[in-house]
Amino acid sequence: FCFNPRDALSFSRIVSVPSRKIGNVTVDAVNAFARESEADILAILSAPSHVPGVPKTAVGPLLGFRAQVESVRSTMGVLRPSELIDHVIEVMGLRPHYLDGTPQGEARMENLNELRGLAESFDDRDPAQGLEDFLAEVALVSDVDAYDENGEGATLITLHMVKGLEFAVVFMVGMEEGLLPHQRALDEREENPSLVGAQTEMAEERRLAYVGMTRAKDRLYLSCAFRRHLYGRSQPAFPSRFLTDIPQSMLGTPRGSAPVAPPRQGYKERYIERQVEAAPAPPPVQRFASGDRVTHPAFGSGTVVKSTLTRTDEELVIKFDKVGLKILSGMLAPLTK
Structure with missing residues (x-):
């Protein structure tokens, strides 16, 4: 809505979150007036008392909502994407609204934290470009809103979008160092292992892995590649450290009575040693x-x-x-x- 003040659907979804004593009658009246006058909703909200059908009691809340939106719009392209999300949460009062002591509210707050985590990956760009790229990324994964749990076929979804959903069978692919945990977390841990930020980054990656694993109701398949093509070249891949945290007793046998092979311990070290010791191939x-x-x-x-x-x-x-x-x-x- 901040990008497109003519978006009536977005306006209807956010104007009462948190509750501002703005009812459906008021929302319908504003949207109808916007269609008839072909004006954007934000401009209409500058004088809501002129909108037919808007109760007097709703005028103040509508003006307050408009001031909040304008505060957010004034920082777009100035703040980095993660900072902008922090600003939205603060200005809109979302934290006290969701942290109401219920599991549902806590889950929604966790979703906002995940969204902020995704936004951080765009903070290294120009604020305006970073925000545009971030919104484009969010738009690509927003199809989860239309997810049909009764539909047939496989569902391809990211770990950031899967929270709250469950599936009979889950395949988690790419359980490799550099992917999960992400290379960013590994670099921070290697450069500054004692810093709180590095520990927090790795903890967030571990939590994402846990979220993905607990989406499975019946069967969970975890896979990693022996070799992967990245950045135009083939290179060895190493199993995620999170795989070693799973007790062997919890793993099922893939075929017959053959034991489940644990992740290749020491493979990365042996590979590096051979690269150093061996003559150029x-x-x-x-x-x-x-x-x-x-x-x-x-x-x-x-x-x-x-x-x-x-x-x-x-x-x-x-x-x-x-x-x-x-x-x-x-x-x-x-x-x-």
């Missing part, structure tokens, strides 16, 4: 080509669909006769032609 050689027949000790026979050279490896897409498509490392996979 020669560029990878393309050993396989599309159409080659290969054999893998576990997957059996198959056909190479695609071979791609990266700076450090040969990545293969192979269609195995019995287990279907697999993506393997040409340098690590025990393949024979």
